[in-house]
Amino acid sequence: MALTVQDVARLADLARIELSEEELARLAPQLDVILTAVASVADVAGQDVPPTSHPVRLENVYRIDETRPSWPAEAMLAGAPAVEDDHFRVPRILDEEA
Amino acid sequence: MNGLDELLDYDEVMATHDVVIGLEVHVELDTKSKMWCGCSTDFGAAPNSHTCPVCLGLPGSLPVVNRTAVESAIRIGLSLGCQIAEWCRFARKNYFYPDMTKNYQISQYDEPLCFDGEVVIVVDGQPQVIPIERVHMEEDAGKTSHVGGAGRIQGADYSLLDYNRAGVPLMEIVTKPVLGTGTKAPEVAREYMAFLRELMRALGVSQARMERGNMRCDANVSLMPKGSDELGTRTETKNINSLKSVEAALRYEICRQGAVLKRGGRVVQETRMWHEEGYTTAGRSKETAEDYRYFPEPDLVPVAPSREWVAQLRATLPEPPAERRIRLQAEWGFTDLEMRDVNGNEGAIDLIEQTVSAGAAAASARKWWLTELARRANEAGIGLDEVGISPAQVAALQSLVDDGTLTDNLARQVIDGVLAGEGEPADVVAARGLAVVSDEGALAQAVDAAIAANPAIAQKVRDGKVQAAGALIGAVMKAMKGRADAARVRELVLEKLS
Ligand SMILES: [Zn+2]
Numbered sequence: 280m281a282l283t284v285q286d287v288a289r290l291a292d293l294a295r296i297e298l299s300e301e302e303l304a305r306l307a308p309q310l311d312v313i314l315t316a317v318a319s320v321a322d323v324a325g326q327d328v329p330p331t332s333h334p335v336r337l338e339n340v341y342r343i344d345e346t347r348p349s350w351p352a353e354a355m356l357a358g359a360p361a362v363e364d365d366h367f368r369v370p371r372i373l374d375e376e377a
Numbered sequence: 378m379n380g381l382d383e384l385l386d387y388d389e390v391m392a393t394h395d396v397v398i399g400l401e402v403h404v405e406l407d408t409k410s411k412m413w414c415g416c417s418t419d420f421g422a423a424p425n426s427h428t429c430p431v432c433l434g435l436p437g438s439l440p441v442v443n444r445t446a447v448e449s450a451i452r453i454g455l456s457l458g459c460q461i462a463e464w465c466r467f468a469r470k471n472y473f474y475p476d477m478t479k480n481y482q483i484s485q486y487d488e489p490l491c492f493d494g495e496v497v498i499v500v501d502g503q504p505q506v507i508p509i510e511r512v513h514m515e516e517d518a519g520k521t522s523h524v525g526g527a528g529r530i531q532g533a534d535y536s537l538l539d540y541n542r543a544g545v546p547l548m549e550i551v552t553k554p555v556l557g558t559g560t561k562a563p564e565v566a567r568e569y570m571a572f573l574r575e576l577m578r579a580l581g582v583s584q585a586r587m588e589r590g591n592m593r594c595d596a597n598v599s600l601m602p603k604g605s606d607e608l609g610t611r612t613e614t615k616n617i618n619s620l621k622s623v624e625a626a627l628r629y630e631i632c633r634q635g636a637v638l639k640r641g642g643r644v645v646q647e648t649r650m651w652h653e654e655g656y657t658t659a660g661r662s663k664e665t666a667e668d669y670r671y672f673p674e675p676d677l678v679p680v681a682p683s684r685e686w687v688a689q690l691r692a693t694l695p696e697p698p699a700e701r702r703i704r705l706q707a708e709w710g711f712t713d714l715e716m717r718d719v720n721g722n723e724g725a726i727d728l729i730e731q732t733v734s735a736g737a738a739a740a741s742a743r744k745w746w747l748t749e750l751a752r753r754a755n756e757a758g759i760g761l762d763e764v765g766i767s768p769a770q771v772a773a774l775q776s777l778v779d780d781g782t783l784t785d786n787l788a789r790q791v792i793d794g795v796l797a798g799e800g801e802p803a804d805v806v807a808a809r810g811l812a813v814v815s816d817e818g819a820l821a822q823a824v825d826a827a828i829a830a831n832p833a834i835a836q837k838v839r840d841g842k843v844q845a846a847g848a849l850i851g852a853v854m855k856a857m858k859g860r861a862d863a864a865r866v867r868e869l870v871l872e873k874l875s
Contacts, residue, residue, distance in 0.1 A: 294480075294669055295473045330791075332466060334675035338681040344408045344445035347415025352425040355433060355540075366426040366537035369475045 282311040382656065383636040385630060390559075390600065390635030396562040397554045397608055398627065399597035402573055404583050405517055405590070406449050406546040412516045413440030413483070413544055413677075420589060424539040432486050432544035439676055446546035447490070447680060449582040451690050453510045453548060454491025456576055456697070462490050463682045467514070467674035475538055476518035484515035484549075499699065500568045502562055507569055508553040519543040544714030548583075554608065562598070563627040567620050570594060574620075575698040576631060578727075586760075587619050594623055599632045600638060609634075610644040615660065615731065616651045624652040633657070705730060709739035718747055724762045725751075731768035737775040751790060753796070765796045772801040786859050787811045814860050817856040820853075823861070825870045827852040840872045846870050 287307045291298045342372065352365050361368035378696045390396075411418055451849035468486035477828055485775060494509030518541055525534030542724040550573065574592060577585040585592040599611035612634070614626045629651075634644050648660035696704070705726065706716045719725050725746050732742035746761060750771075754761045774791055777783045783791060783806065794805030806812050814820060827849050828835045837845040853866045 289668075290594060293471075293473060333675065333678060338464070339439060339676040340678045341444035341447065342410075342415070342441045344410050344443050345415060346410045346417045347418045347429075349427050350429045352423065352428065355425055355428045358435075361526075363537055365426075366539055367425070367475070369536050371523075371525075371533045371535050372475065374520075 282307055293361055383635045383637055383640075384632035385635035387632055387635075388641075391560045393603060394600040394608075394609075394638070395556075395603055396558060396631055397556060397599050397611070398552075398558065398562050398566055399554050399567060399611070400552045400569060401595040401597070401613075402570065403517075403593045403595075404453075404548045404550065404573070404577055404585060405542075405592070406446055406548060407581070407583050408443055408445050408449070408546055410443060412443050412446055412514070412542040412546040413663070414554050415858050416541075416544065422541055423454055425541065427541040428543070432826075433540060434477075440483065442677060442680070443546060447682070448690060449546070449549055449580070450490050450514050450684060451687060452580050452694060453550070453577070453582060454494065454660070455687070455691050456580060457494040457496055457509045457512065457550070458513060459490070459491035459494035459509055461682055461687050462488060462492065462680075463684075464679055465490050466486075466679045467677045468671045470515075470669045470671055472669060475536065476521050477520070477543065478540065481812065482515060482518065483677065485513035489513035492681075498568050498572045500558075500565050504560065504754045504863055505561075505565050505568070507555055507557075507565075509768055510551040510553045512548060512550050515547050517542045517545040517547045517550060525759075527673050549568070562631065563624040566594075566596060566627050567624040570623050572619050572698070579695045579698050579701070581695075590618065593618060596623060596630075598627055598634070599644070600634050601629065609638075610646050612647055612649050614649045614651050614657055618653075619720075622651060622653065624757075625655060626657060628656055629655065665724065670692050703725065709733070709743075711739070711743065716742065719743065721760060722747060722751055724760055728761060728771075733770045735769040735772035737772040741775045741778075742768075742771065745775065749792060766792060770795055770802055777802055777806065778784060780827055781815065781862065782806065782812050784813060784859065785861060787813065811860065814857055817860075820857075820861060820866065820869060822848075823853045823856045824866065825871060826856065828870070828873060835874055837861055838870070843871070846874070 284303045284307045287303050287310060288298070291303070354366065356362045356367065359367045385769050386436050405418075408418060410416060411427075411432055416427045416429050416431050417430055419427070429785050448768050454461055465485065465488035467483050468488075469481040469483045470479045470486070473480050487696075489511035491512035492510065494512075497504050498507060499505070504784050519538050519540040522537045522539075523533035523535075524537060532606045552569075555562075555565065570587075570592075574585040574587070575584040577592070580863070583591055588652075594617045596614045596617060597611045598614070599609040601607065601609050612630060615621050625701065630649070637644050646657075649657040650660050651657050695701075702716070702720060705828055706713075709729075711719065719729060729739065730836055732746070733739050750764050750766065752762060757764070774783070774788050774795075777791070778785065778788050787806075789810065790811055791802050791805045794809055795802060796810075799805045801809060831852065833848060834845050834848050838849070849870050850863060853870070854861055854863060857866075
């Protein structure tokens with residue numbers, strides 16, 4: 280199941296990343312190599328190995344419902360590329376439902 | 378674009394088609410802290426002041442599940458007759474939109490915490506089964522405001538993000554297709570929402586205020602030709618933010634789809650946005666479930682509620698709201714009409730119950746909350762529980778009426794004082810000098826003065842025209858600034874003129 284240029288174009292679209300035809304043509308095979316490498320794990324995992332989402336067997340780890348101080352808004356906004364009135368400012372969002 | 382859809386008459390659609398609806402309701406929980414971090418969930422704080430590396434999804438931060446949120450989810454599930462999973466995981470729902478900084482929402486996918494439930498609600502006196510597919514846990518998103526372009530996405534220059542709500546525990550309650558609603562699908566949807574709102578409050582897990590976005594509804598609707606058992610193509614209407622809108626949006630979609638089918642067209646499976654002006658428009662959401670690329674959330678360990686814990690939580694469930702209403706109506710001796718009035722006023726049943734436990738008679742408690750206080754709440758556009766007087770204060774007020782200290786009119790002035798922050802009803806009575814004058818000497822004097830000032834009217838009463846006494850009673854009440862018992866004044870007037 281090789282990754283096609285169309286698959287990558289669709290993913291790029293979902294991720295709001297603009298890729299040119301050349302970039303798609305170059306990236307698709309590269310990403311396919313990575314996927315194939317990861318998929319090789321399946322070759323070693325036999326029927327006796329259950330699918331594993333969590334490497335460490337742990338369950339029911341909870342927090343008590345108590346508030347803890349948040350970080351100052353200035354600190355949280357400090358890493359933002361653009362800020363206005365204590366809000367994160369982002370470019371306009373196109374092609375979405377109103 | 379806006380409301381230009383062709384609509385078929387509702388009754389005409391009903392004559393040829395059955396309606397199938399499905400409702401997805403999101404409820405924000407009232408926990409103190411967020412779902413995965415200790416940030417406060419308080420509403421209305423300064424922008425981004427309730428954020429931290431976890432709820433902003435900064436690299437290196439790790440979420441930890443809020444135990445109370447899981448408890449609330451289980452209690453909701455049990456109240457809806459659901460099974461509780463013995464083991465389930467969270468899942469990442471990947472999407473790229475600035476209301477989530479992580480580029481994914483932590484949700485649940487094919488392993489919901491609660492599943493396969495059923496509730497029965499009553500619509501116009503008829504029972505209606507609502508089968509429940511699932512209740513799952515997830516997190517709310519941040520709030521986006523669009524700048525420029527009249528605040529709408531299209532044409533906006535840019536958008537501003539406040540992440541105070543990002544990470545607030547959110548429950549998604551999904552029905553299976555609801556069948557057998559006859560001609561009443563919109564009413565059923567509305568009643569179901571009202572039922573959920575009441576249930577959330579009874580459980581104490583959410584205020585479920587739709588106007589604040591605590592509870593939101595996405596409604597699926599499809600039409601099925603009568604006699605067929607094949608489900609039609611459905612649309613999903615989003616952005617429904619009030620009980621009234623649930624009903625109106627479904628009615629609109631039914632009439633719109635009816636018109637499409639009548640002219641031989643095909644209903645397009647799509648997301649539609651509800652507009653408060655009374656119509657839906659096609660949304661442009663492109664993602665399908667596959668596009669979300671769900672996978673198990675590696676940062677959170679599975680939830681495996683022990684059966685003991687589930688049993689303990691089951692023991693904490695409150696009396697079901699519908700049963701409670703029936704019980705209280707009997708206890709209070711209210712007629713069906715009176716009780717409908719109580720049920721029609723949000724929060725009234727709780728306030729009346731608390732007022733009764735504070736010592737007032739049920740009829741008096743109902744009278745204050747549903748007339749004077751409901752009027753003030755309506756005028757101010759606030760909830761009955763936000764008027765600014767407590768059930769205990771209403772009970773204290775009524776006891777001042779009962780012991781003759783206040784008339785109803787004076788009691789209204791006392792309410793003014795309580796709402797103005799002048800203290801308890803007794804304090805207001807003292808400070809404003811509002812108590813009924815029970816000094817018979819002073820009353821007699823005022824009656825004499827009124828008779829002396831209105832000799833012609835007095836003569837009519839003497840001649841037997843008792844109804845003329847009203848003017849004299851009015852004069853006395855005015856002279857006493859309302860601080861007299863009108864019935865007693867009437868007695869005195871008639872006594873003196875007999
Ligand atoms: Zn946080």
